[in-house]
Amino acid sequence: MKAVRIHQPGGPEGLVYEEAPEPYAGVGDVLVRVHAASFTPGELDWPVTWVDRGGRDRTPVVPAHEVSGVVTAVGYGTTGLRVGDRVYGLTDRHRDGAAAEYLSAEARDLAVLPDTVTHVAAAALAMPGLTAWQALFSHGQLAAGRSVVVHGAGGGVGSVAVQLARDTGAHVIGTDRSSQREVAIEAGVHEFVDLDRHWFDGRADLVFDTVGGDVLARSAAVVRPGGTLVSISAPPPAVSGGRAVYFIVEPDRAQLTELADRVRTGRLRPMVEATYALPDARQAFLAKHNGVPGKIVLKAVDDD
Ligand SMILES: NC(=O)c1ccc[n+]([C@@H]2O[C@H](COP(=O)([O-])OP(=O)(O)OC[C@H]3O[C@@H](n4cnc5c(N)ncnc54)[C@H](OP(=O)(O)O)[C@@H]3O)[C@@H](O)[C@H]2O)c1
Structure with missing residues (x-):
C-alpha cells in the first residue's frame, strides 16, 4: 500500500x-x-x-x-x-x-x-470532539447555567468545545487571536475576547485552556471559587479555592457515537x-x- x-x-x-x-x-x-x-x-x-x-x-x-x-x-x-x-x-x-x-x-x-456524516468531517471531529467532551463534561462538570471560558476558541479543539458548551446551555466566553474571531463567533461564543488586545478579566465557573504558556499561567485567577481550570497543553498552576486538571484524551466509543449523532442531527459541526x-x-x-x-x-x- x-x-x-x-x-x-x-x-x-x-x-x-x-x-x-x-x-x-x-x-x-x-x-x-x-x-x-x-x-x-x-x-x-x-x-x-x-x-x-x-x-x-x-x-x-x-x-x-x-x-x-x-x-x-x-x-x-x-x-x-x-x-x-x-x-x-x-x-x-x-x-x-x-x-x-x-x-x-x-x-x-x-x-x-452514520451514513450522512462525511469521512472528512469525522476525521476532523474525532480528537477535538473527544478532547472537548472530556474537558467540559468528564473533568469540568459543565452544566446549563454555568459559565465557561474557552481559550483558543477558534482552534480545532476550541471550536468544538464552544459548540458543545453552548448546546449544553452554558454561557460561553471564547478567547483567541483576532484572526480567529470569525471562527469563534461561528462556533457560537456569547462573548469573544481578542487576546491580541485584551485579557479576560472576569470570572467563570470553568476555564478550558487549549493554548498553554502565558494564557494558562494567567488562567487560575479567572476561576470562580469552587470552579475548575482544565488544561490540555501542560499541567496547570494551582487554583486557589478550586480545582486544576491536566489530562490526555482517551478513546471512548460511547462518546464518539454521541458526537457523531450530534453531527448527523445538525447540533455540532466539525x-x-x-x-x-x-x-x-x-x-x-x-x-x-x-x-x-x-x-x-x-x-x-x-x-x-
Ligand atoms: N492533552 C490532550 O489530550 C490534547 C488533545 C488534543 C490537543 N492537545 C493540544 O492542545 C493544543 C490545541 O490543539 P488544537 O488542535 O486545538 O490546535 P489549534 O487548532 O492550532 O488551535 C489552537 C488555537 O489557539 C490559538 N493560540 C495559540 N497560541 C495563542 C496565544 N498565545 N494567544 C492566543 N491564541 C493562541 C491558536 O491561534 P494561532 O494558531 O494563530 O496561534 C489557535 O486558534 C495543542 O497544543 C495540542 O497538542 C492536547
Whole structure:
C-alpha cells in the first residue's frame, strides 16, 4: 500500500509518501481502508510517537491517529464491528497511524459513523470532539447555567468545545487571536475576547485552556471559587479555592457515537480548515507546524 512515513525522529520535513507493508488485523483489531485522516499539532514531537508500548524503537512511523474509513477485515476475537462498517475514531499513538491507505486499529477505539456524516468531517471531529467532551463534561462538570471560558476558541479543539458548551446551555466566553474571531463567533461564543488586545478579566465557573504558556499561567485567577481550570497543553498552576486538571484524551466509543449523532442531527459541526490529498501530507504537516489553526484533513480517498 501507499503510506506517509518518517524514518527517524524529527519534524515534518522528514515525511515521505512511499510504498509500505499493508498492516493486518490482529486480536481485537479491525483493518480499515482509510478515507480521511487528521493529526494534532506537535504529534511528531511526542516521545510516544517513536516507540511501541514496550519502549522499543518502531521507526519508520506512520503519523496521524485521527481516522475515518471503512472496515475491510476483522481480527480474531474482535466484537462490535463488521466488514463494511463506516467507522471513525482516535487510535493508539504507539502504533502506526492513518496517513496511509490502510490502518490496523483496536476496534474499541472506533465507533460506527452514520451514513450522512462525511469521512472528512469525522476525521476532523474525532480528537477535538473527544478532547472537548472530556474537558467540559468528564473533568469540568459543565452544566446549563454555568459559565465557561474557552481559550483558543477558534482552534480545532476550541471550536468544538464552544459548540458543545453552548448546546449544553452554558454561557460561553471564547478567547483567541483576532484572526480567529470569525471562527469563534461561528462556533457560537456569547462573548469573544481578542487576546491580541485584551485579557479576560472576569470570572467563570470553568476555564478550558487549549493554548498553554502565558494564557494558562494567567488562567487560575479567572476561576470562580469552587470552579475548575482544565488544561490540555501542560499541567496547570494551582487554583486557589478550586480545582486544576491536566489530562490526555482517551478513546471512548460511547462518546464518539454521541458526537457523531450530534453531527448527523445538525447540533455540532466539525470545522475543517483545509484538506490535502494523502500524497501531499508533508505540506499539510508543515502548514500546521507553521501555525495554521484549526483541523487539517488528509484525504486518502477522494469521495467527500
Ligand atoms: N492533552 C490532550 O489530550 C490534547 C488533545 C488534543 C490537543 N492537545 C493540544 O492542545 C493544543 C490545541 O490543539 P488544537 O488542535 O486545538 O490546535 P489549534 O487548532 O492550532 O488551535 C489552537 C488555537 O489557539 C490559538 N493560540 C495559540 N497560541 C495563542 C496565544 N498565545 N494567544 C492566543 N491564541 C493562541 C491558536 O491561534 P494561532 O494558531 O494563530 O496561534 C489557535 O486558534 C495543542 O497544543 C495540542 O497538542 C492536547
